[in-house]
Amino acid sequence: MAKKSRKALYITLISVAIFAIVLSYFLLKNKDESIAIKTEKVELRTITQKVSAIGKIRPETEVKISSEASGEIMFLGFRDGDSVNKGQLLVRIQPDIVQSQLEQFTASADASKIAIDATKAEMERAQADFKRISDLYAKQYASREEFDRAKSTLEQALSRFRSSGSDYTRAFSALKQMRSQASRTTLYSPMSGTVTSLSVEAGEKVVGTAQMQGTEMMRIADLNIMNAWVDVDENDIVFVKIGDTVRIRVDAMPDEELIGYVYEIGHSAKTSAAGTQEEVTNFEVRIRIIDKDMRLRPGMSCSVEISTETHPNVLSVPLQSVTVRSVQASESEMSSGSIQQQEEKKKSNSKRPPSVIFLKNGDKAKMVKVETGLSDHGFIEIKKGLKVGQEIISGSFQAINKLLQDGSIIKIDTVSSVSSMKK
Numbered sequence: 400m401a402k403k404s405r406k407a408l409y410i411t412l413i414s415v416a417i418f419a420i421v422l423s424y425f426l427l428k429n430k431d432e433s434i435a436i437k438t439e440k441v442e443l444r445t446i447t448q449k450v451s452a453i454g455k456i457r458p459e460t461e462v463k464i465s466s467e468a469s470g471e472i473m474f475l476g477f478r479d480g481d482s483v484n485k486g487q488l489l490v491r492i493q494p495d496i497v498q499s500q501l502e503q504f505t506a507s508a509d510a511s512k513i514a515i516d517a518t519k520a521e522m523e524r525a526q527a528d529f530k531r532i533s534d535l536y537a538k539q540y541a542s543r544e545e546f547d548r549a550k551s552t553l554e555q556a557l558s559r560f561r562s563s564g565s566d567y568t569r570a571f572s573a574l575k576q577m578r579s580q581a582s583r584t585t586l587y588s589p590m591s592g593t594v595t596s597l598s599v600e601a602g603e604k605v606v607g608t609a610q611m612q613g614t615e616m617m618r619i620a621d622l623n624i625m626n627a628w629v630d631v632d633e634n635d636i637v638f639v640k641i642g643d644t645v646r647i648r649v650d651a652m653p654d655e656e657l658i659g660y661v662y663e664i665g666h667s668a669k670t671s672a673a674g675t676q677e678e679v680t681n682f683e684v685r686i687r688i689i690d691k692d693m694r695l696r697p698g699m700s701c702s703v704e705i706s707t708e709t710h711p712n713v714l715s716v717p718l719q720s721v722t723v724r725s726v727q728a729s730e731s732e733m734s735s736g737s738i739q740q741q742e743e744k745k746k747s748n749s750k751r752p753p754s755v756i757f758l759k760n761g762d763k764a765k766m767v768k769v770e771t772g773l774s775d776h777g778f779i780e781i782k783k784g785l786k787v788g789q790e791i792i793s794g795s796f797q798a799i800n801k802l803l804q805d806g807s808i809i810k811i812d813t814v815s816s817v818s819s820m821k822k
């Protein structure tokens with residue numbers, strides 16, 4: 400009897416142990432299957448869609464100053480950063496070469512004028528001889544040969560007179576051109592502004608634009624009106640419109656934020672690294688800066704945020720809470736319904752996967768299809784699928800984008816919540 404009691408006791412202990420092991424296994428399994436998440440409430444917010452871009456500060460008007468005449472700079476009236484008025488003397492170039500050419504053209508014009516006087520006297524003498532011979536020929540005191548010779552002499556004299564007039568016109572035109580070129584050895588400011596670039600010094604020699612591109616000596620800009628020229632990505636340019644409000648941050652003034660508006664949008668693409676994996680296509684957008692700041696200088700780097708559209712008081716959730724999931728129809732669903740419905744389901748499945756959000760439904764996740772709208776840097780508008788106050792899963796990134804499925808077991812990540820509260 401003792402042996403039977405002992406045997407029964409052993410069996411009972413072993414059964415309890417097996418039951419405990421199985422129970423522990425299922426508990427641990429359930430514990431391992433739960434996914435740690437963070438949650439937030441669906442709220443009403445104002446969503447402003449923004450486009451970010453970087454670029455440079457540019458003045459509204461900037462003029463490059465070059466000389467049409469070549470030579471050595473004798474006088475340089477301003478330095479970089481100086482203010483100038485329209486009509487003020489900027490640069491005077493040594494006129495030696497131009498002056499000698501001017502003297503040559505003047506002498507050539509004078510010679511052409513003297514030639515006109517000489518050919519005119521010759522023509523008048525030929526006219527007098529022809530008249531005298533004509534009278535004698537009419538009275539038969541001169542031969543036909545003498546008449547023809549006088550006539551030919553007169554015609555030659557007339558041709559030389561006309562030719563000398565053309566030579567004088569050509570020489571005088573060349574003289575006028577040289578006088579104009581000589582006057583361009585002195586340069587005056589075409590506008591009032593500030594010298595923003597000076598690339599020459601007194602004593603240097605410059606090449607005039609009459610020969611080739613010429614030497615750029617300086618730039619004068621109107622700094623009263625400043626703009627930001629930025630490059631906007633081709634995917635974002637469709638959202639930008641004339642008149643959009645812009646917030647501008649200049650790298651040299653990190654604590655300042657300037658306000659501006661879009662006044663011009665480029666229609667020609669600017670492509671860099673064409674034909675490579677790094678190929679980038681941008682469009683130039685010009686922004687008028689409303690806030691005046693005399694510290695702004697041409698060429699400063701800046702970053703901008705263009706507010707393209709605003710939707711006030713709309714349902715919104717954090718951006719990271721929205722993901723996509725492929726929705727496959729079950730066999731029972733495919734077998735039921737008309738052929739047209741089946742075709743529509745096939746077409747819908749072949750399109751882009753729908754946007755979804757996971758709701759916290761007790762200790763499980765519930766997947767809900769949503770229709771999204773505008774987004775800013777932190778939140779996205781929800782047009783359909785949610786209501787104010789619903790608790791959605793907002794983290795972690797891995798949970799939302801990879802782990803969670805409809806019906807997944809979830810738990811609140813208390814460690815992350817406590818650490819975030821401490822921060």
